[in-house]
Amino acid sequence: MxxxxxxxxxxxxxxxxxxxxxxxxxxxxxxxxxxxxxxxxxxxxxxxxxxKDKEHLLQELTLPPLLRLSKKMEETLQDPYLKPLQKLKGVCKDFVDFALNNRSMYSILITIGAERVDVNPNLEMNVARNLLFKHLETAVKNCLQITDENEKLLCSRIFFFNLHGLIMTYIYKEESIDQLYQRVMPILEKSVAFLIAGMDVGGDQDES
Incomplete structure (x- = not known):
């Protein structure tokens, strides 16, 4: 150079x-x-x-961290030593960890200019965002007896809204990362278990 x-x-x-x-x-x-x-x-x-414009600047800013998160979630999904429920909890933790470590930029990284996950996105950053959702969708599908595509999408959206709501509840708190982890992670663990229990559970849920 x-x-x-x-x-x-x-x-x-x-x-x-x-x-x-x-x-x-x-x-x-x-x-x-x-x-x-x-x-x-x-x-x-x-x-x-x-x-070219502010949107182009936004893409340059958001794409690298989104792709890093996608890679982390993909690695969790591909871990051969984790069972389906562990993988679901893992990708949820990956997402929450990303949010807590990018508190000031979370809404911009995840929501600004976002498009629907069930349509082909026009922007690269939304391709990356949709890939995050696909990772979550894969983890949910592997834990549940879902064959219907609409049902799979619905269940995955429920999990995403749960994650997003949990993050938005705590992300602006004046606490350290360690303090937030101590508060958020137990709630995340329980909420994933409750949601799975309330859905049509299939597969091996035993983590022992």
Whole structure:
């Protein structure tokens, strides 16, 4: 990488860092390109050299962490030593862990510009978001006797809404990560068990 390429890379990083800080504090919709330029210390026109628009900037910001989470969830699903219920709890924990470690950006990473999971997404970040849901859907399906696609989607949505609701209840608390783990993880364990028990359970649920 030559000096010019390195400078461009560094400039892009500064812009993304400024956007992340502003999105976290003011919310995505409230932030303008001029705000990002001012925060980053560059001209308004410089932003457009690297990013077509604010949506493109959002994609560049969200895609890498979403893909890292997807890889982590996939590894949990492919673990040959885990039984179906353990895998479901594992991918749920992966998701909650990601949320707690990205508290200021969680809503932006998961919900801003999101599309329905049952349609083909137009944006790369929504392809990645839908992949997260597919991992959850796979884990749910493997724990339940579900053959109907609509039923599988419904059950998976119930699990996602449970996760999202739990996260949103605690994510803005003024507590350390360790304190939040101590509060959230026992609730997560119980809620997964309760939801599975309330559905048409199939497969081997014994974790012993």
């Amino acid at each position: 030559n000096k010019k390429e390195q400078q461009a890379k560094n400039t892009k990083k500064v812009i993304l860092r400024a956007a992340e800080e502003l999105f976290s504090v003011k919310g995505y919709e409230s932030v303008k390109i001029r705000d990002i330029a001012q925060k980053a210390g560059y001209s308004h026109s410089t932003i457009y050299v690297y990013f």
